[in-house]
């Protein structure tokens with residue numbers, strides 16, 4: 149096993165076009181060795197496995213679909229594995245399917261690339277691979293503890309799709325309309341359609357380049373993100389109705405029971421957006437949404453915004469969870485019960 153590690157320091161640059169050029173070069177240089185190695189291994193491989201994280205979101209889906217397109221065009225065999233099925237809400241944009249890892253002959257792959265939240269699913273199968281198989285990890289979550297042979301992990305990127313864009317740019321790989329569409333899908337998902345604080349000038353440049361290649365911005369937004377099923381709206385209605393603000397700490401909180409999720413026919417994807425919307429209520433510091441996930445597990449989803457000055461990953465850490473400063477989560481055992489003074493997890 150060999151480990152490649154890069155050190156990054158933040159660079160403050162004056163404004164102007166020169167600077168944007170320099171910024172773009174710095175981004176490309178950041179992982180130049182890893183980008184080089186990864187492309188070399190891709191070209192040397194016959195069979196490649198791409199791995200999307202459990203409960204796949206648009207970033208991990210966009211990442212694996214973009215990489216598959218590139219690898220397929222090189223004439224290689226490439227499969228996508230995931231412990232969960234391909235998300236319904238993306239089927240109108242890009243119909244596809246994922247393989248369950250147990251249904252694949254894992255031994256045959258020369259290279260395995262896991263994208264985004266690599267500790268959500270991939271860590272469960274990583275030990276099935278041998279020394280002769282190269283494992284590459286592409287992630288933008290902090291505190292990743294698992295290691296691959298090629299590690300491209302950096303929390304300052306908005307999305308793994310941004311990392312992959314840089315990989316393609318560095319290796320001078322021509323982006324087809326399809327590849328551009330998949331990358332824009334992931335970027336739109338992880339930047340909350342350019343509304344989160346990870347929307348940098350660089351990400352707008354990348355989005356512009358992807359659109360120039362034919363990525364249909366408004367179609368992706370309306371098909372993948374704006375369409376809401378009646379089940380989603382009903383579930384949101386329940387959660388919004390119950391929302392409470394704690395004036396002492398500025399928390400806005402709500403919860404969704406397993407029964408409600410069932411009654412509304414909502415999906416887990418529907419829950420993830422509740423905290424983002426609650427977080428828009430004026431005067432609040434952060435949003436917390438608790439949801440029962442079956443088997444006695446309660447999941448907490450925390451959101452904040454840069455200007456609110458709260459680090460929700462510290463709150464998540466109190467409950468054994470983690471994540472980003474502005475978006476974190478935790479899981480605890482228990483059940484939610486309503487009491488006179490609010491909700492309790494027992």
Ligand SMILES: [Mn+2]
Pocket residue numbers: 207208264265288306307308338
């Ligand atoms: Mn992501």
